[in-house]
Amino acid sequence: MVEMTAPSDALHSIPALLARNVARIGALPAYREKEFGIWQSWTWAQTDDQIRALALGFLSLGVERGDHIAIIGRNRPAHYWAMVAAQMCGAVPVPLYQDAVADEMAYVLDHCGARFIVCGDQEQVDKVLEIEDRVQHIQHVMYNDRRGMRKYDHSRMNALADVQAEARAGHFRYEGELTKRIAELDYDSTCVMLYTSGTTGKPKGVVLSNRNIIETAKNTSGFDHLRHGDEVLAYLPMAWVGDFIFSVGQAYWTGFTVNCPESPATMMTDLREIGPTYFFAPPRVFEGQLTNVMIRMEDAGRLKKKMFDHFMALARQVGPAILDGKPVSMMDRLRYGLGNILVYGPLKNTLGFSRIRVGYTAGEAIGPEIFDFYRSLGINLKQLYGQTEASVFITQQPDGQVRSDTVGVPSPGVEVKIAENGEVFYRSPGTFVEYFKNPESTASTKDAEGWVATGDAGFFEDGTGHLRIIDRAKDVGKMADGHLFAPKYVENKLKFYPNILEAVVFGNARTMCTAFVNIDLQAVGNWAERNNIAYASYQELAGHPRVYDMIQGHVEEVNRSVAADPMLAGCQVHRFLILHKELDADDGELTRTRKVRRNIIESKFAELIDALYDGRDSIYTETEVTYEDGRKGAIKATLTIRDAAVQGTQTRMAAE
Amino acid sequence: MNAETAMKTEGYTTADGRKIGGVLMEMKNITLRFGGVTAIKDISFDIRDGEIRAIIGPNGAGKSSMLNVISGFYVPTEGEVWFKGFRRGPMKPYQVAQLGIARTFQNIALFDGMTVLDNIMTGRLTLMKTGILAQAMWWGSAQREESAHREKVEKIIDFLEIQAIRKTPVGRLPYGLKKRVELARALAAEPKILLLDEPMAGMNVEEKEDMCRFILDVNDEFGTTICLIEHDMGVVMDLSDRVVVMDYGKKIGDGTPDEVRANPEVIAAYLGVAHD
Numbered sequence: 048m049v050e051m052t053a054p055s056d057a058l059h060s061i062p063a064l065l066a067r068n069v070a071r072i073g074a075l076p077a078y079r080e081k082e083f084g085i086w087q088s089w090t091w092a093q094t095d096d097q098i099r100a101l102a103l104g105f106l107s108l109g110v111e112r113g114d115h116i117a118i119i120g121r122n123r124p125a126h127y128w129a130m131v132a133a134q135m136c137g138a139v140p141v142p143l144y145q146d147a148v149a150d151e152m153a154y155v156l157d158h159c160g161a162r163f164i165v166c167g168d169q170e171q172v173d174k175v176l177e178i179e180d181r182v183q184h185i186q187h188v189m190y191n192d193r194r195g196m197r198k199y200d201h202s203r204m205n206a207l208a209d210v211q212a213e214a215r216a217g218h219f220r221y222e223g224e225l226t227k228r229i230a231e232l233d234y235d236s237t238c239v240m241l242y243t244s245g246t247t248g249k250p251k252g253v254v255l256s257n258r259n260i261i262e263t264a265k266n267t268s269g270f271d272h273l274r275h276g277d278e279v280l281a282y283l284p285m286a287w288v289g290d291f292i293f294s295v296g297q298a299y300w301t302g303f304t305v306n307c308p309e310s311p312a313t314m315m316t317d318l319r320e321i322g323p324t325y326f327f328a329p330p331r332v333f334e335g336q337l338t339n340v341m342i343r344m345e346d347a348g349r350l351k352k353k354m355f356d357h358f359m360a361l362a363r364q365v366g367p368a369i370l371d372g373k374p375v376s377m378m379d380r381l382r383y384g385l386g387n388i389l390v391y392g393p394l395k396n397t398l399g400f401s402r403i404r405v406g407y408t409a410g411e412a413i414g415p416e417i418f419d420f421y422r423s424l425g426i427n428l429k430q431l432y433g434q435t436e437a438s439v440f441i442t443q444q445p446d447g448q449v450r451s452d453t454v455g456v457p458s459p460g461v462e463v464k465i466a467e468n469g470e471v472f473y474r475s476p477g478t479f480v481e482y483f484k485n486p487e488s489t490a491s492t493k494d495a496e497g498w499v500a501t502g503d504a505g506f507f508e509d510g511t512g513h514l515r516i517i518d519r520a521k522d523v524g525k526m527a528d529g530h531l532f533a534p535k536y537v538e539n540k541l542k543f544y545p546n547i548l549e550a551v552v553f554g555n556a557r558t559m560c561t562a563f564v565n566i567d568l569q570a571v572g573n574w575a576e577r578n579n580i581a582y583a584s585y586q587e588l589a590g591h592p593r594v595y596d597m598i599q600g601h602v603e604e605v606n607r608s609v610a611a612d613p614m615l616a617g618c619q620v621h622r623f624l625i626l627h628k629e630l631d632a633d634d635g636e637l638t639r640t641r642k643v644r645r646n647i648i649e650s651k652f653a654e655l656i657d658a659l660y661d662g663r664d665s666i667y668t669e670t671e672v673t674y675e676d677g678r679k680g681a682i683k684a685t686l687t688i689r690d691a692a693v694q695g696t697q698t699r700m701a702a703e
Numbered sequence: 704m705n706a707e708t709a710m711k712t713e714g715y716t717t718a719d720g721r722k723i724g725g726v727l728m729e730m731k732n733i734t735l736r737f738g739g740v741t742a743i744k745d746i747s748f749d750i751r752d753g754e755i756r757a758i759i760g761p762n763g764a765g766k767s768s769m770l771n772v773i774s775g776f777y778v779p780t781e782g783e784v785w786f787k788g789f790r791r792g793p794m795k796p797y798q799v800a801q802l803g804i805a806r807t808f809q810n811i812a813l814f815d816g817m818t819v820l821d822n823i824m825t826g827r828l829t830l831m832k833t834g835i836l837a838q839a840m841w842w843g844s845a846q847r848e849e850s851a852h853r854e855k856v857e858k859i860i861d862f863l864e865i866q867a868i869r870k871t872p873v874g875r876l877p878y879g880l881k882k883r884v885e886l887a888r889a890l891a892a893e894p895k896i897l898l899l900d901e902p903m904a905g906m907n908v909e910e911k912e913d914m915c916r917f918i919l920d921v922n923d924e925f926g927t928t929i930c931l932i933e934h935d936m937g938v939v940m941d942l943s944d945r946v947v948v949m950d951y952g953k954k955i956g957d958g959t960p961d962e963v964r965a966n967p968e969v970i971a972a973y974l975g976v977a978h979d
Contacts, residue, residue: 194924198719
C-alpha cells in the first residue's frame with residue numbers, strides 16, 4: 048500500500064495531484080473504457096502523457112489563461128482528460144449536459160463565453176454548429192469520435208487525437224509555456240465551473256476552486272476510507288457536480304480507477320463486469336434494478352421463487368443488523384450465511400454489487416423498502432445530502448448509522464445550522480466561490496460569513512444528531528385552512544410505489560390537495576401483460592380504468608399513512624389524474640437531473656389543475672411535446688379524474 | 704470519346720462532393736423469364752464504384768428479381784452481367800460472397816436462436832482460412848484467426864451502435880434492430896458491393912432515419928458501393944446518387960433523383976395520368 052496522504056501543501060491543483068500519482072502509482076490503472084467489446088485501460092503514467100499532449104495542443108490553438116473550455120459528451124476518458132488539460136493551460140473546464148437541446152446549450156455557451164468546445168461526437172458538433180451564429184465567440188470545435196465527421200468544414204474544427212498528434216510533433220515549442228502555466232495554479236484558482244440544472248429560472252454557473260474540490264475530496268475520502276485500488280463506474284452526467292467530485296476530485300486524490308461504460312445502453316452490463324467498490328446512483332437507478340429483479344422473480348420457477356422469498360424475509364430481519372455490526376444470534380448468522388451462498392451472493396453478482404464497500408444515493412428521497420432491500424443483502428448503501436454549491440457534501444451517513452429517513456451527520460469540515468423558518472444553512476471548505484457573472488445571486492445565496500442557504504427545510508433529530516429534510520423551503524406552504532402543505536413529502540410517498548414514476552401534488556393556499564401521477568411504463572406494462580390488459584401506447588395504458596383502480600389504491604394507502612402524522616394530515620390527496628405523457632426534461636417539465644419544475648407544470652397544465660378543483664370527472668386536453676431532435680408535436684387526450692378516499696376528514700370538520 | 708464513355712471510365716463527382724469511380728457492375732440487356740412470365744424485359748444499367756444506386760418501382764415491377772440477378776441468385780434468360788470488367792457466369796452462393804457481394808433480405812434471414820455477435824460472425828465465414836477441424840479444436844492459428852475476425856466484427860458492432868445487444872439472441876430483438884443486425888452481418892463480409900432489399904420496410908420514422916444515417920455512413924467510411932431497393936420515395940431521393948425506375952419489368956427511367964422526379968413516364972407510373 049502506497050502512502051497517499053503525505054505532503055499535501057504542494058498539492059494545490061488537479062494537475063499537481065496527477066503528477067503525484069504518476070510518481071507514486073504510475074503503473075496502476077487510472078482509466079478504463081470498454082471499446083470494441085474489450086476493456087482498454089490507461090495507467091496514471093499513460094494518462095499523464097495523454098493529458099499533456101492535449102494541453103500542448105490547446106496551447107497551440109491559442110487557449111489563454113481564464114478561457115472557458117466547454118466539454119459536451121458522455122463519460123469517456125478523453126473528455127476527463129480534456130478537463131484536466133484545460134486546467135493545465137490555466138483555463139476553466141465547463142462540462143455541459145450532453146442531452147441538452149441546442150437552445151439550452153446556447154444560453155450556457157454564451158454566458159461563459161467559451162471560445163473552445165470539446166464535443167463527444169457528431170451529434171454534439173451538430174448542435175454547436177446550429178447555434179454558432181447566435182454564440183459569436185466560438186473559435187474552435189474539437190471532437191472525440193471521428194464517425195461521420197469527414198465531410199465537415201475543418202477550417203475551425205479538429206479531432207482530439209489530431210490535436211494531440213500535432214502537439215506531440217511540435218512539443219518543444221509549447222513545453223516551456225505549459226510548465227509555467229501549471230506552476231501558476233494555486234489553491235484559489237478555479238478548478239471547474241458547473242451549471243446548476245436550475246429548478247427555477249436560468250442555469251447559474253457555479254465557480255469551484257481547487258481548494259473547494261481538493262479539500263472536499265480529501266475530507267470525504269478519509270470519511271469512507273477510499274484508496275487507490277477502489278473502482279468507480281463513471282456513468283452519471285459529466286456536468287453534474289457529483290461526477291466531478293467522484294471521477295476527478297476523489298479519483299485524483301486517492302488514485303482510484305475510473306471506469307467508463309461502452310455506451311449508455313450497456314451501463315448495466317458494464318456495471319456487472321467491473322463490479323465497482325465505490326458506487327453512487329440516484330434512487331431511481333436502485334428502484335429500476337429492484338423492479339427488474341422483482342419482475343424476473345415473478346417469472347422464475349416455483350422452487351427458486353420460494354427460496355428467494357424465504358431468504359429475503361430472513362435478510363430483511365437480520366441483514367441490516369449484521370451490516371451495522373449489531374449483535375445477531377449465532378443461528379441467524381448461520382442461516383444468513385447459507386442465504387448468502389444461495390441467494391444474496393448470486394443476486395449481488397447479477398446486479399454488479401458483489402464488491403461494493405461504499406454505496407451512496409442522494410438527490411431524491413429513497414423508498415424505505417428499496418433502501419432496506421439493498422442493505423439487507425449486505426450492500427453498504429448510505430445516503431448523503433449535498434448540492435453543487437457545496438461541492439456535493441453537506442451531510443452523509445457514517446458506517447453503522449444508516450437509516451432511510453435521515454441524510455446523516457455533517458461531513459468532515461462542514462458546519463450546518465437551521466434557521467428559524469427551518470431552512471438549512473451550511474459553511475464548509477467546499478463552499479463555492481461565486482456564481483459566474485452574477486454577483487446578486489451570489490450575495491443572496493452566500494452571506495458575508497460564508498453561510499449558504501440550501502433552500503431546503505429540515506431539522507436535526509433529537510438524540511442521533513442526524514439531519515432530516517422535509518421539502519424545498521419555498522415549496523412548503525399553507526393550505527386554505529391553515530394546515531401545513533409539504534408536497535414533496537406526499538410525492539415521495541407516492542413515488543415509493545414501483546408503479547408510480549413521478550407525482551406532482553398541488554394544494555398550496557387551496558382547500559384540498561390534488562395530484563398528477565405518471566405511471567412507470569415498465570412496471571405497469573409488466574403488470575398489464577400478466578393481467579391480460581392490452582394496450583397500444585403509453586397514453587392508452589395510462590388511461591386504462593384498471594390502471595386507475597390500481598393507482599387509486601396506492602393513493603388511498605398513502606392518504607392513510609399521511610393521516611397518521613397530525614402535522615401533515617391536511618396533505619391527503621382528494622382527487623388525482625394520471626397524465627397522458629411522461630414528464631420530460633425536453634419539454635422543460637423536469638430539470639436535467641429529473642427534478643420536478645413546479646411552476647412550469649402549474650402553468651403548462653393549468654386547465655388540468657382547474658379540472659381537479661372544479662369537480663369534473665374528465666377533461667380533454669392538448670399538450671405540446673418536444674422530440675429529441677427539437678421538433679414540436681402535440682398529443683391529444685381525454686383524461687379521467689378520480690376521487691380518492693381520505694382519512695379523518697370528519698374529525699377535522701367536527702373540530703372546525 | 705464522348706461524354707458518356709468518359710463518365711463510364713473516369714466517374715463523376717456528386718453534388719455533396721464525393722468522388723464516384725468507374726463502372727463496377729454493368730447489366731447488359733437483361734431479360735428474365737419464368738416460363739411464360741417475363742419478369743424483366745431488356746434492361747441495361749450500370750453501378751459505379753462508390754455510389755449509392757437505387758432501384759425503385761411500383762409493386763410487381765421486377766425490382767427484387769433484378770436484385771436477385773445482380774446477386775447472382777437468378778441467371779438471366781438473356782443478357783450479360785459484367786462485374787469488375789469480367790463477364791459473370793452462373794455461380795454458387797459462396798462464390799458470390801467471395802466475389803465481394805453481400806446482401807440483406809426483405810424478410811430478415813437471421814439465425815433466431817444465435818446471439819447478435821454469432822450471427823455477425825457468420826458473415827465472416829468466407830474470409831476464414833483455417834479448416835473446420837482446427838476451428839473445432841480452437842487451437843493455434845484457428846484461435847488467432849478468430850480473435851482477428853472478432854476484432855473486425857466488434858468494429859462493425861461499434862459502428863452500428865448495437866453494443867448493448869451483443870449477447871442477445873436475435874429472436875428476442877424488435878424488428879428495427881434485426882434489420883440493423885442483418886446489415887451488420889452483410890458488412891462483416893467486407894463486401895465490395897452491398898445489396899439492400901427494402902432496408903426501411905416496416906420501420907417507423909425514427910428507425911428509418913437511423914437506417915439512412917447508417918447507409919450513408921457505410922458508404923462514406925468503408926467506401927462500399929450500395930445498391931438498394933426501396934419503396935419510400937423520400938428516403939430514395941435523399942439517399943441515392945442515381946436511380947433506376949422500373950415498371951412492369953421495363954426500365955422507364957434512369958438518372959439522378961432530380962432527373963427521375965421530372966421524368967413524365969415515372970410520374971405516370973407512380974401517380975397515374977389524366978385521361979382526357
